[in-house]
Amino acid sequence: MDCIFCRIVAGEIPSHKVYEDDMTLAFLDIHPAARGHTLVIPKQHVADLLSADPLDLEATVRGSQVVARILHKHLQADGINVVQNNGTAAGQDVFHYHVHLIPRWTGDQAIRSWRPGETDHAALGSLAAELRAAEGT
Ligand code: AMP
Ligand code: ZN
Numbered sequence: 001m002d003c004i005f006c007r008i009v010a011g012e013i014p015s016h017k018v019y020e021d022d023m024t025l026a027f028l029d030i031h032p033a034a035r036g037h038t039l040v041i042p043k044q045h046v047a048d049l050l051s052a053d054p055l056d057l058e059a060t061v062r063g064s065q066v067v068a069r070i071l072h073k074h075l076q077a078d079g080i081n082v083v084q085n086n087g088t089a090a091g092q093d094v095f096h097y098h099v100h101l102i103p104r105w106t107g108d109q110a111i112r113s114w115r116p117g118e119t120d121h122a123a124l125g126s127l128a129a130e131l132r133a134a135e136g137t
Contacts, residue, residue, distance in 0.1 A: 024063035
């Protein structure tokens with residue numbers, strides 16, 4: 001088994017567990033962007049959002065909500081970013097689906113966001129139509 005998160009699920013390597021249920025596990029990120037930065041994963045190995053079983057996605061969202069509430073209340077976070085990377089181009093380093101929960105406090109500089117682009121309704125309208133037509137193809 002060469003998946004590091006599967007090895008954590010199997011107890012072969014240690015983690016700082018925050019939460020666990022039948023289908024999901026949550027543990028602290030070893031390179032935290034902020035105090036309480038937690039990863040929530042399905043116990044079942046799935047590489048990413050594109051290939052995941054919807055039942056694993058659903059379980060991971062449910063687990064994420066439980067953990068987000070704990071972080072929000074216990075660490076008095078003002079907000080929480082949910083970050084989820086898919087593919088190398090998107091910054092995914094570990095190819096076992098995982099959701100980052102990053103507590104935020106007003107004024108912190110924990111993570112940078114994207115630069116908003118220009119609004120072009122004509123381009124947005126035709127792209128949305130193209131994407132609707134592509135559903136199921
Ligand atoms: P990503 O770039 O979205 O694939 O995120 C992978 C995350 O996993 C990074 O934030 C790493 O710090 C974290 N990570 C890698 N190995 C471990 C580990 N053994 N325990 C906890 N977090 C880890
Ligand atoms: Zn895995």
